[in-house]
Amino acid sequence: xxxxxxxxxxxxxxxxxxxxxxxxxxxxxxxxxxxxxxxxxxxxxxxxxxxxxxxxxxxxxxxxxxxxxxxxxxxxxxxxxxxxxxxxxxxxxxxxxxxxxxxxxxxxxxxxxxxxxxxxxxxxxxxxxxxxxxxxxxxxxxxxxxxxxxxxxxxxxxxxxxxxxxxxxxxxxxxxxxxxxxxxxxxxxxxxxx
Amino acid sequence: xxxxxxxxxxxxxxxxxxxxxxxxxxxxxxxxxxxxxxxxxxxxxxxxxxxxxxxxxxxxxxxxxxxxxxxxxxxxxxxxxxxxxxxxxxxxxxxxxxxxxxxxxxxxxxxxxxxxxxxxxxxxxxxxxxxxxxxxxxxxxxxxxxxxxxxxxxxxxxxxxxxxxxxxxxxxxxxxxxxxxxxxxxxxxxxxxx
DNA sequence: GTCTATACAGTGATAGAC
DNA sequence: GTCTATCACTGTATAGAC
Numbered sequence: 017x018x019x020x021x022x023x024x025x026x027x028x029x030x031x032x033x034x035x036x037x038x039x040x041x042x043x044x045x046x047x048x049x050x051x052x053x054x055x056x057x058x059x060x061x062x063x064x065x066x067x068x069x070x071x072x073x074x075x076x077x078x079x080x081x082x083x084x085x086x087x088x089x090x091x092x093x094x095x096x097x098x099x100x101x102x103x104x105x106x107x108x109x110x111x112x113x114x115x116x117x118x119x120x121x122x123x124x125x126x127x128x129x130x131x132x133x134x135x136x137x138x139x140x141x142x143x144x145x146x147x148x149x150x151x152x153x154x155x156x157x158x159x160x161x162x163x164x165x166x167x168x169x170x171x172x173x174x175x176x177x178x179x180x181x182x183x184x185x186x187x188x189x190x191x192x193x194x195x196x197x198x199x200x201x202x203x204x205x206x207x208x209x210x
Numbered sequence: 211x212x213x214x215x216x217x218x219x220x221x222x223x224x225x226x227x228x229x230x231x232x233x234x235x236x237x238x239x240x241x242x243x244x245x246x247x248x249x250x251x252x253x254x255x256x257x258x259x260x261x262x263x264x265x266x267x268x269x270x271x272x273x274x275x276x277x278x279x280x281x282x283x284x285x286x287x288x289x290x291x292x293x294x295x296x297x298x299x300x301x302x303x304x305x306x307x308x309x310x311x312x313x314x315x316x317x318x319x320x321x322x323x324x325x326x327x328x329x330x331x332x333x334x335x336x337x338x339x340x341x342x343x344x345x346x347x348x349x350x351x352x353x354x355x356x357x358x359x360x361x362x363x364x365x366x367x368x369x370x371x372x373x374x375x376x377x378x379x380x381x382x383x384x385x386x387x388x389x390x391x392x393x394x395x396x397x398x399x400x401x402x403x404x
Numbered sequence: 405g406t407c408t409a410t411a412c413a414g415t416g417a418t419a420g421a422c
Numbered sequence: 423g424t425c426t427a428t429c430a431c432t433g434t435a436t437a438g439a440c
Binding site for chain 2 (some may be wrong): 194208
Binding site (some may be wrong): 047048049059060063067068069 | 435436
């Protein structure tokens with residue numbers, strides 16, 4: 017698969033459209049024709065940029081993970097304390113959800129993982145690995161500096177926080193009533209700090 | 211839509227097969243032919259029992275919610291303390307996940323909610339409503355009896371707990387490394403009780 | 405890079421016989 | 423309740439011209 021940094025400008029428009037469709041409808045919920053209509057070209061032109069649907073989705077996930085890592089770096093540069101970093105992290109999910117209730121690309125693909133081409137599955141698992149590792153480090157640092165309670169263990173908290181954010185997007189969009197990732201993060205961090 | 215308690219024995223086998231397919235692959239990831247092959251009959255026979263795919267999925271979600279409510283009642287009958295009830299609740303998710311890493315039917319459908327027929331969407335939102343209400347009541351009772359910390363507020367905790375369980379199934383299945391709903395629930399309840 | 409045309413499998417769904 | 427046969431349509435994907 018081509019790396020997203022090497023693709024043309026028209027291919028980028030295809031990736032943008034596919035990303036939105038995946039967040040709204042999932043991998044099995046959109047077609048090349050949907051992408052073509054959004055971009056304003058014909059279906060075979062999409063195949064010119066991405067030979068298979070799996071290639072396209074893998075590129076979407078790859079770029080999504082890359083952008084997330086950029087944001088993680090930005091958070092480290094802007095916030096020193098663990099609690100502030102975790103709050104800024106939660107805002108990444110809230111900002112995504114704020115655009116037409118879009119889901120996390122990898123949360124959506126994660127739900128569909130058993131019906132995905134192998135290349136996509138790999139990118140999705142990498143996203144979760146990157147995020148869990150980063151959260152675990154932030155939390156462990158915060159515990160060591162006594163900014164956070166020493167228990168539960170950092171990695172367990174990291175997995176729980178990530179799961180709560182991913183789940184919050186899904187439950188909120190379906191139930192209408194629930195308060196979304198921001199609310200869930202707030203509740204979680206309250207418990208973590210108290 | 212017909213209520214699931216009124217359908218025939220052969221229709222029940224169809225619902226069983228569709229339920230498993232939804233948990234593994236999602237609404238947009240299975241076809242009438244997949245169901246037919248699992249049940250051992252032909253595609254038009256599925257249509258005889260459920261005119262549309264939406265009818266079938268709605269019945270699956272309806273029965274799933276009903277069974278969940280039976281389990282909630284059973285928990286109330288077996289456990290008096292809030293913490294025990296919450297742990298037993300988490301076990302419902304863990305037991306589902308333990309069967310070939312099956313997702314919660316409504317967690318999966320919730321992710322796909324923007325590409326679902328209206329009848330299915332309605333059943334999914336009802337599932338989340340039932341679960342959030344029950345959890346909020348259990349937690350509020352526990353807080354009143356001083357078995358749980360008085361903050362955060364019961365409904366906020368209920369939404370967060372449910373989101374964490376739904377998210378844990380998705381993240382664990384995709385990442386391989388994470389510890390599943392049981393681990394996440396354990397971590398969450400530790401924070402809640404400490 | 406985009407197009408028209410097309411291949412070909414699969415999709416949800418229906419008609420009508422047994 | 424199940425079947426064969428068939429429908430109209432959409433799905434991913436390819437060939438080849440511009």
